[in-house]
Amino acid sequence: SLFIQVHPDSDFPIQNLPYGIFSRNTHEEPRVGVAIGDFILDLSVIADAGFFGGELAHHSRVFHQKSLNEFMALGRPAWREARAIIMKLLSADEPALRDHSELRFKAFSPISECILYIPANIGDYTDFYSSKEHASNIGTMWRGKDNALMPNWLHIPIGYHGRSSSVVVSGTPIRRPQGQTRPNENEPPVHVTCRVLDFEVETAFFVGPGNNMGDPINMDKAEEHIFGMVLMNDWSGDPRSHFTRSSEAARDIQKWEYQPLGPFNGKNFGTTISPWVVTLEALEPFRVQQPKQDPTPLKYLVDEGASSYDIHLRASVQTEKSLKPQVVSNTNFKHLYWTMKQQLVHHTSGGCNLRSGDLLASGTISGPTPDSYGSLTEKTWGGRDSWKVEEVNEERKYLLDGDTVIIEGHCQGEGYRIGFGKCAGKVVPATVKQIINAPLS
Amino acid sequence: SLFIQVHPDSDFPIQNLPYGIFSRNTHEEPRVGVAIGDFILDLSVIADAGFFGGELAHHSRVFHQKSLNEFMALGRPAWREARAIIMKLLSADEPALRDHSELRFKAFSPISECILYIPANIGDYTDFYSSKEHASNIGTMWRGKDNALMPNWLHIPIGYHGRSSSVVVSGTPIRRPQGQTRPNENEPPVHVTCRVLDFEVETAFFVGPGNNMGDPINMDKAEEHIFGMVLMNDWSGDPRSHFTRSSEAARDIQKWEYQPLGPFNGKNFGTTISPWVVTLEALEPFRVQQPKQDPTPLKYLVDEGASSYDIHLRASVQTEKSLKPQVVSNTNFKHLYWTMKQQLVHHTSGGCNLRSGDLLASGTISGPTPDSYGSLTEKTWGGRDSWKVEEVNEERKYLLDGDTVIIEGHCQGEGYRIGFGKCAGKVVPATVKQIINAPLS
Numbered sequence: 001s002l003f004i005q006v007h008p009d010s011d012f013p014i015q016n017l018p019y020g021i022f023s024r025n026t027h028e029e030p031r032v033g034v035a036i037g038d039f040i041l042d043l044s045v046i047a048d049a050g051f052f053g054g055e056l057a058h059h060s061r062v063f064h065q066k067s068l069n070e071f072m073a074l075g076r077p078a079w080r081e082a083r084a085i086i087m088k089l090l091s092a093d094e095p096a097l098r099d100h101s102e103l104r105f106k107a108f109s110p111i112s113e114c115i116l117y118i119p120a121n122i123g124d125y126t127d128f129y130s131s132k133e134h135a136s137n138i139g140t141m142w143r144g145k146d147n148a149l150m151p152n153w154l155h156i157p158i159g160y161h162g163r164s165s166s167v168v169v170s171g172t173p174i175r176r177p178q179g180q181t182r183p184n185e186n187e188p189p190v191h192v193t194c195r196v197l198d199f200e201v202e203t204a205f206f207v208g209p210g211n212n213m214g215d216p217i218n219m220d221k222a223e224e225h226i227f228g229m230v231l232m233n234d235w236s237g238d239p240r241s242h243f244t245r246s247s248e249a250a251r252d253i254q255k256w257e258y259q260p261l262g263p264f265n266g267k268n269f270g271t272t273i274s275p276w277v278v279t280l281e282a283l284e285p286f287r288v289q290q291p292k293q294d295p296t297p298l299k300y301l302v303d304e305g306a307s308s309y310d311i312h313l314r315a316s317v318q319t320e321k322s323l324k325p326q327v328v329s330n331t332n333f334k335h336l337y338w339t340m341k342q343q344l345v346h347h348t349s350g351g352c353n354l355r356s357g358d359l360l361a362s363g364t365i366s367g368p369t370p371d372s373y374g375s376l377t378e379k380t381w382g383g384r385d386s387w388k389v390e391e392v393n394e395e396r397k398y399l400l401d402g403d404t405v406i407i408e409g410h411c412q413g414e415g416y417r418i419g420f421g422k423c424a425g426k427v428v429p430a431t432v433k434q435i436i437n438a439p440l441s
Numbered sequence: 442s443l444f445i446q447v448h449p450d451s452d453f454p455i456q457n458l459p460y461g462i463f464s465r466n467t468h469e470e471p472r473v474g475v476a477i478g479d480f481i482l483d484l485s486v487i488a489d490a491g492f493f494g495g496e497l498a499h500h501s502r503v504f505h506q507k508s509l510n511e512f513m514a515l516g517r518p519a520w521r522e523a524r525a526i527i528m529k530l531l532s533a534d535e536p537a538l539r540d541h542s543e544l545r546f547k548a549f550s551p552i553s554e555c556i557l558y559i560p561a562n563i564g565d566y567t568d569f570y571s572s573k574e575h576a577s578n579i580g581t582m583w584r585g586k587d588n589a590l591m592p593n594w595l596h597i598p599i600g601y602h603g604r605s606s607s608v609v610v611s612g613t614p615i616r617r618p619q620g621q622t623r624p625n626e627n628e629p630p631v632h633v634t635c636r637v638l639d640f641e642v643e644t645a646f647f648v649g650p651g652n653n654m655g656d657p658i659n660m661d662k663a664e665e666h667i668f669g670m671v672l673m674n675d676w677s678g679d680p681r682s683h684f685t686r687s688s689e690a691a692r693d694i695q696k697w698e699y700q701p702l703g704p705f706n707g708k709n710f711g712t713t714i715s716p717w718v719v720t721l722e723a724l725e726p727f728r729v730q731q732p733k734q735d736p737t738p739l740k741y742l743v744d745e746g747a748s749s750y751d752i753h754l755r756a757s758v759q760t761e762k763s764l765k766p767q768v769v770s771n772t773n774f775k776h777l778y779w780t781m782k783q784q785l786v787h788h789t790s791g792g793c794n795l796r797s798g799d800l801l802a803s804g805t806i807s808g809p810t811p812d813s814y815g816s817l818t819e820k821t822w823g824g825r826d827s828w829k830v831e832e833v834n835e836e837r838k839y840l841l842d843g844d845t846v847i848i849e850g851h852c853q854g855e856g857y858r859i860g861f862g863k864c865a866g867k868v869v870p871a872t873v874k875q876i877i878n879a880p881l882s
């Protein structure tokens with residue numbers, strides 16, 4: 001038991017202890033904190049008070065940084081040591097912090113009164129495509145049921161390099177993008193405001209210690225390079241999709257930006273992550289077996305352990321007129337076909353170096369049933385169907401200006417939950433600064 | 442005239458003054474220098490001596506940084522000011538540095554005795570595909586002459602997000618990658634050492650001041666955001682290409698990694714850039730008109746100025762047995778269809794934010810004739826043809842272990858040249874650490 005109260009429904013019980021970057025106001029320097037109940041424990045204060053002994057004592061500057069990169073670089077033994085020290089400090093029978101009111105006052109701040117920052121300086125961000133259900137849904141819409149999965153999908157954790165500059169922390173407004181598309185293949189393309197703005201429910205993990213260029217990470221070492229996880233909304237603005245009602249049109253328009261080099265402006269206008277990084281240590285009790293992989297992947301990719309986690313995920317949308325959010329997707333991390341370890345091993349298998357703080361995302365996480373689809377493109381089947389915002393009785397396909405998308409996640413323990421907090425972002429109207437060549441009818 | 446001697450063939454006359462990051466040994470902190478003849482002028486020394494007056498005086502710490510990012514962020518007026526001050530300091534009739542031998546001793550170091558570093562902390566690296574000749578060559582090999590250019594190519598400066606962690610400075614060895622491919626579509630894929638290792642002759646530019654997320658940069662402001670240029674070798678390791686002799690096979694294998702999200706491990710194992718950043722101010726006398734664009738691009742992409750530059754580029758290969766490099770490609774930046782301004786405008790047109798120090802690359806630069814093709818894939822037409830290393834009378838298709846690829850570039854002025862120095866890298870054998878599933882016959 002603890003000397004500070006934590007509500008049983010809290011995302012941040014003693015079993016969690018996720019790390020983040022915070023300050024109490026805009027004048028203070030951002031620094032490392034850990035969430036406990038409704039509070040943030042300031043680890044720079046704990047470090048200055050000399051509580052981090054042992055090996056960590058040499059590295060206590062990591063808690064004074066404005067990103068978690070240096071802490072992430074220390075590796076699992078240091079992470080375990082920090083976790084054990086924090087757990088002890090917070091326990092009801094440990095007087096060091098409990099009975100030192102001045103220190104307690106300095107060390108704890110209500111989360112609600114703090115500013116939360118992006119938790120790491122992300123050198124590179126990679127987005128995978130590891131949900132078989134999602135890839136099959138998209139593939140069925142674009143290429144038909146018989147060619148739903150591309151021939152490489154079951155052999156490679158497919159991914160692409162994303163844009164790290166536009167990865168932002170929960171709460172940052174997302175401006176509706178503009179982009180080029182070609183609605184009619186007999187006419188020139190147009191540059192229009194994106195009408196088909198979507199969310200994608202994802203998770204992402206941060207790299208702990210990195211690897212040198214030319215020195216791949218093998219499967220048996222992969223987990224040592226994974227620090228922890230966040231929620232992600234991989235906003236997708238696709239001026240194409242507006243025109244993809246017929247599968248013929250879809251095939252033509254798919255080619256507009258993606259071919260041959262992959263997603264670009266349809267993705268790089270903004271990606272939201274949650275501020276608290278949940279460690280693999282906190283997730284350990286929720287480890288589950290990933291889906292069976294058939295065919296067995298090539299040897300370098302074989303992950304024989306139970307390497308998935310039972311993480312409930314949900315996405316809600318709150319419109320400008322609504323008083324409360326409405327759940328639009330209920331899914332689970334455990335559905336993912338490729339594991340984080342496989343993503344990491346494949347990423348380095350050609351010699352690519354990962355750096356501490358790099359972010360590797362899951363790809364949209366869809367489950368087997370329509371209520372578990374992780375995007376509106378799937379929920380509306382490419383815009384064919386609608387869904388209703390019950391509270392205001394409004395028909396919807398994609399996101400409108402003023403909508404807020406909230407992604408939440410947690411593991412359910414007995415009497416406690418390991419929560420991820422919120423990953424939220426509000427859609428704001430497109431800028432009018434740019435020249436629009438053609439209005440969208 | 443200057444008070445230090447510069448050979449007329451030097452890449453670095455007074456008209457050039459490219460910026461880089463250097464130190465004289467591994468104990469010193471890297472800092473900002475400018476190349477002049479065979480020397481580096483240490484700008485941190487110049488700043489400390491108080492030579493940067495005016496507005497720059499407030500910002501002289503930028504020259505003490507281990508990357509050019511902060512200097513790049515200052516913008517063109519500051520860059521012009523720095524250039525004018527450095528030119529004056531170096532002139533024969535300016536005594537300040539000329540007659541101050543102690544300061545001169547501190548300020549100048551022979552380039553050959555210095556360590557050169559990657560010039561910027563690259564937040565994000567984007568690779569475009571802006572040579573019409575290159576895209577047509579690749580398209581013809583893969584899809585036939587009638588479908589050489591994809592329908593979007595003449596409307597969008599196609600590009601993709603690259604990997605910034607593996608962008609390295611000239612001189613860094615490049616390890617031959619391993620990767621997954623499927624040589625026979627009736628059999629499972631294999632994980633093999635790449636046999637088809639290629640170079641790509643490119644240039645790249647660094648972003649000066651950035652833009653905020655959601656706030657695109659318009660064409661009339663684009664040039665203010667371009668700091669300067671470097672040479673790039675976008676090494677490409679493509680286990681696929683080994684099997685692409687027949688166009689049928691090519692089509693199947695092309696899909697192996699690229700589909701549907703673009704290049705990944707075939708690119709992220711290493712990208713080499715030259716250490717000296719040549720500014721747009723130095724390139725100004727070599728400004729030329731870009732090729733006529735037909736059809737006229739959409740309004741946001743129209744670049745009416747002369748926005749290209751006459752930069753001679755060549756690539757040479759020196760094998761382990763050769764005593765000297767052999768030129769394998771002679772091309773020119775001016776062949777590029779899309780301009781740097783168009784690349785930058787398109788990149789931000791959806792709201793993507795660029796940061797100071799971001800790197801945007803041209804894509805392989807090929808000219809109209811076979812001797813001007815910027816890659817071995819084009820030179821050998823997909824491995825169909827061979828070329829000969831004359832000095833050792835050896836037949837070649839792609840790169841072998843031990844080969845060094847050297848890219849050089851310069852603008853030819855009257856009696857002087859604006860050179861880029863060298864962008865060089867040596868191929869070292871693949872690591873044996875990883876499990877190879879199948880030998881390549």
Ligand SMILES: [Ca+2]
Binds near residue numbers: 364
């Ligand atoms: Ca995604």
Ligand SMILES: [Ca+2]
Binds near residue numbers: 569641643675
């Ligand atoms: Ca390239």
Ligand SMILES: [Mg+2]
Binds near residue numbers: 235267
């Ligand atoms: Mg995104």
Ligand SMILES: [Mg+2]
Binds near residue numbers: 603712
């Ligand atoms: Mg590369």
Ligand code: NI
Binds near residue numbers: 499500
């Ligand atoms: Ni100032």
